[in-house]
Amino acid sequence: MSNVLEKNEKKFTVKFLLCIAMFLGVLALSVVLNENNDLSTISKGLLAMLPVVPIIFLLYVVVNQYRSFDEYIQRVMGESLLWAVGVVGCIAMAYGLLGEMVDVPTLNPAFMLPAIAVVFGIAQYIQLKGETYEE
Numbered sequence: 589m590s591n592v593l594e595k596n597e598k599k600f601t602v603k604f605l606l607c608i609a610m611f612l613g614v615l616a617l618s619v620v621l622n623e624n625n626d627l628s629t630i631s632k633g634l635l636a637m638l639p640v641v642p643i644i645f646l647l648y649v650v651v652n653q654y655r656s657f658d659e660y661i662q663r664v665m666g667e668s669l670l671w672a673v674g675v676v677g678c679i680a681m682a683y684g685l686l687g688e689m690v691d692v693p694t695l696n697p698a699f700m701l702p703a704i705a706v707v708f709g710i711a712q713y714i715q716l717k718g719e720t721y722e723e
Contacts, residue, residue: 596653596656600649600653603649604646604649604650607642607643607645607646607649608642608646610642610645611639611642611643611646614638614639614641614642615639618635618636618638618639621635622635622636643701664712664715664716664719665712667711667715668708668711668712668715669708671707671708671711672704672705672707672708672711673704675707675711676700676703676704676707679703680700683695
């Protein structure tokens with residue numbers, strides 16, 4: 589790996605981890621403030637949505653990193669993202685339709701982004717593993 593790529597990867601990793609740390613800090617702060625204070629409904633709503641702000645910064649960091657990749661990796665990542673959103677979306681829709689006809693436990697929609705990230709990683713692994721044997 590070239591020195592420039594190595595520096596780029598290190599910068600990305602640091603920014604990524606900082607965004608995750610900010611998210612965890614803001615999440616903990618919002619939970620503590622909500623539990624220890626008698627807040628209005630609007631304040632509780634804003635406090636509940638506050639942890640999304642670091643995730644927006646994280647998205648910006650990931651998109652910038654994506655733009656630095658070559659066309660092949662961008663294609664692999666793009667297709668993996670389509671699979672991830674499609675699979676998680678179909679599962680969510682099926683579960684929602686099931687919930688209309690059968691009593692099922694409710695699932696928090698906050699778990700959709702982590703689910704997409706997991707399926708994205710699996711799809712990328714499958715795609716890259718499959719293409720190494722095609723040559």
